[in-house]
Amino acid sequence: MDTVFALFPVVALIWSMTKARPLTAHVALPLAALCAVLIQWGYFQADALTLLANIIAGGLAVLTPVSIIAGAILLNRVLVISGAEQTLRQWLAGISPNPVAQLMVIGWAFAFMLEGASGFGTPAAIAAPILVGLGFPALPVALLTLVMNSVPVSFGAVGTPAWFGFAGLALAAPLRLEVAQWTALIHLCASFVIPVIALRWLVSWREVWQNSGFILMSIVSCTAPFFLIAQINDEFPSLLGGAIGLLISIWMAKLGVGLHQTASVTDRSSIKPPSNYALVQALLPFVLLIIILLVTRIPSWPFKGWLNDTSLWWQFGAIEVSRALVVAWPNILGTNVDWSYKALYVPAIIPFVLTVAIMSPILSLSKSQIYQASAETWGRLKRPILALMGALIMVSVMMQGAENSPIFVIANTLASVVGANWAYVAALLGALGSFFSGSATVSNLTFGGIQLTIATQTGLPVSVILALQSVGAAMGNMVCLNNIIAVASILGIQNQEGAMIKQTLKPLLVYAVVAALLGQVILTWLI
Template sequence: MVEFYIGTVDEMLQSTLISAFPIALLIWMMTKQRALPSHIALPITALLVGLIQLFYFHSDGRLLGANIISGVLSVLTPISIVAGAILLNRVLAISGAEAVIGRWLDSISNNKVAQLMIIGWAFAFMLEGASGFGTPAAIAAPMLVGLGFQPIKVAIFALIMNSVPVSFGAVGTPIWFGFEALALSPSDLLEVANQTALINAVAALLIPILALKFVVSGSLIRQNLVFILLSILSCTLPYYALANWNYEFPSLLGGAVGLMMNIFLAKANIGLHTTQNTLNKQTKVPSREVFFALLPLGLLIVILIVTRISPLGIKGLLTSTNAWLGIDIGGSHLGVSQSLVVSLENILSTSVSWSYKTLYVPALIPFVLVVLISIPLLNLSKTQVKEAFFETGQRIQLPLVSLAAALVMVNLMMLGAEQSPIFLIANAFATLTGDSWSLFAALLGALGSFFSGSATVSNLTFGGIQQTIAAQVGLPVNLVLALQSVGAAMGNMVCINNIIAVSAILGIHHKEGFILKKTILPLLVYGGVAALMAIVLS
């Protein structure tokens, strides 16, 4: 039995309950009958966590302030990505390119299931492998809305779908960087990747089907089940095969192979219900129109891939931390590197720091860059350009508040190292489950993603504690780390940050709690599959 003592057992229990209370309150506020919108519920929660840290845990005021500043500054990363995605979406919509893409996809197949699987599964799978940072939902979700699907249903669908590929998102960052501090051997890291891919691939036989149920009827799913299964396997088989020898490219190449196979299967009408998949030959879209409409998205993908594969050398140029400018502000140091990495170190004379990779975060490059190229390419007028920028500014105002509050809350929940609220909650899980921990390990990974909005951060935060628990109770360490990685991926579907982001991109207002309630069930199913696979693999 694993036990983590902080003072007496009663003190530990009290501290754990107090730590968990703000999260329980947040979930209640956002899911109750008259739910509070996230831009109200999250600031309240962040304030409560701050008060608990100050008056119950007696955290240092300066350290508390530094984490609040870091949290507020950290909002620049997600909000700039969201703004870039919205801007590109508005440019495509206003120019008419979105309508052309919709007609082209309709000409491939007007079967709704085929459209959802091509864009929401295979295309998003590839995007996650290239970039991560929430870009799959940011790009794929508006395309599906453009095809006539309801925004709220698309938001739920996109969040659930963007889980399986996340373990190897952004060229495998959650694996190779997320577990970097654990000093794993190359063979151990590859075993973690392989088992992660296997568990995710098994879960993938159910998760896309659950996601589809939020958008189309059960009868439509049954009628097209063969296509759905072929679509799933066309991504997950190469994904798993690649994970046997590499942990950077499973999602990227698995998604690319899957996308090509999906288009082929849809065009050949394989596995699709024939009466619902009559090809619209009479409405075939001219190739030139399709080319120019898809060109911005093609540029986006190419730039994402080129800037994220280290051997090409461009990634290093965009992320260099070699100092260019620097200035001391009180006890803090504000610096700008040669690659425009902006950093604030030793905030309020503490060890807390913040940085923003201006050229690497997928905002200016590729979103804004592609928008600037697309303006003459799609013949947008000055009035249309102003409209796109104005609508983008309008849409990000409330998400800015929500995301800032969420990031402050996350920083404060992690403050205190092994006596932080987040670690107390994690330790309580471990103490309760003991040597049955492998059945619940994935849920801790999901908890990390729920808080932080990042599978990488979840692995960084909980990788060490998962490794320690596994060693103490005699479980296979690599298997438990794989379950952590799987959990971090599946937690993507309930992450508050992701829910806020996709809602902002689709123009959905005050429905974050509703979306959260809908994505919890698929999360639990995913966790159940992970638990069963843990039994099989151990």
């Protein structure tokens, strides 16, 4: 019965957003959050004050995704208004007018690198508008970028899901590296399937087959260095793998390597390339983004510490503000629930707003154009704010109660039913965590402990089970409500969140099957 009540808000949410006449996300998610609150209070007998504190924390947590979305939309609108996006489209079409090449270079390799640098949904936020600008339809592009942005997620944001996500388990360095190695191997194998599934939303099977050489080489150019780097490090596989893959993919696209010749060569002469100065202007914002993200996220450099400095600077009642503008509300309403917002570290002001500020004079933007970009940004944020607030309150409430929380009730039921065959479903638990929390890192933080316990109880190798958790958390990125709402709002897609979940659920299940089979093969080999 506990499991039935724990699952009810999730089942109700999915049903309401995928039924014949679906509710929009900004209606369905607040209703699901209300349902979760009532069940926690009425059935699970949750402490009312702690429940209220979690509602407050969940509501305030919306600042993080909303500010990231706002920054991404603002940069996109500035590029459109200034004409830089048109220049970028001309250049990319000049590299290769072949749609498969464009999708793989931008939706796969470029997004792979961005995930390694930042995470937080940034890859889809940047890559999707570029692809739409090239003439691809918005909804399929959103689906493609969501699905493509799964393989690199385990080592996204300079490896945060790996080194920070499992930090609470106090893993020895060799074991942590072993987890990274198995994680990379599973992703490497899945990468031969997942990008192809994503491409099918925009191109035919015939086009996939005709350009299969390029697709395969573009995939391997990212995932081969990704896998090799993971053998020695768990911070830079996605970043360096993506950077190497992007350079190789662009080089191959320019030469037409592995591409259908009639599509990649005969049309190129009709494309007028932009001037070198205009191209530098159009590319500079992305170069700045990557440089700023790298500089502020490499742990061994001082900037990350400065932006996360929690030394108290100013206090207003219970609200604390640090020197690095980390706004915090510790012990909300006297409970052990905390909330904080790292204004300078969350990828919003830095790098998006900072990049816009630097680029405005370079792109010769007037005050009226900046105002127009800001107004358009706010216009796209109104409904996503309500949807995200509902999602985050639901997550915060359902995680209340530690090992007695609805989330853990669901997890424990799965573990007791599956038992020694846990490897078949371990990745799905990781995906469930990402679906709820919107973060592979939070999924690892939340479920890493239970995965470790199950591995110990069943005698399964800890490194393999944690690798399946990591892979699951990454593949859950494609069905994560936060990411779906974010990319939909950036592209101006309305009332399609339920349909998007339906579509991305299919590649998720394929990913889960691949992970389960590989996990079982690895276990058979090890045991």
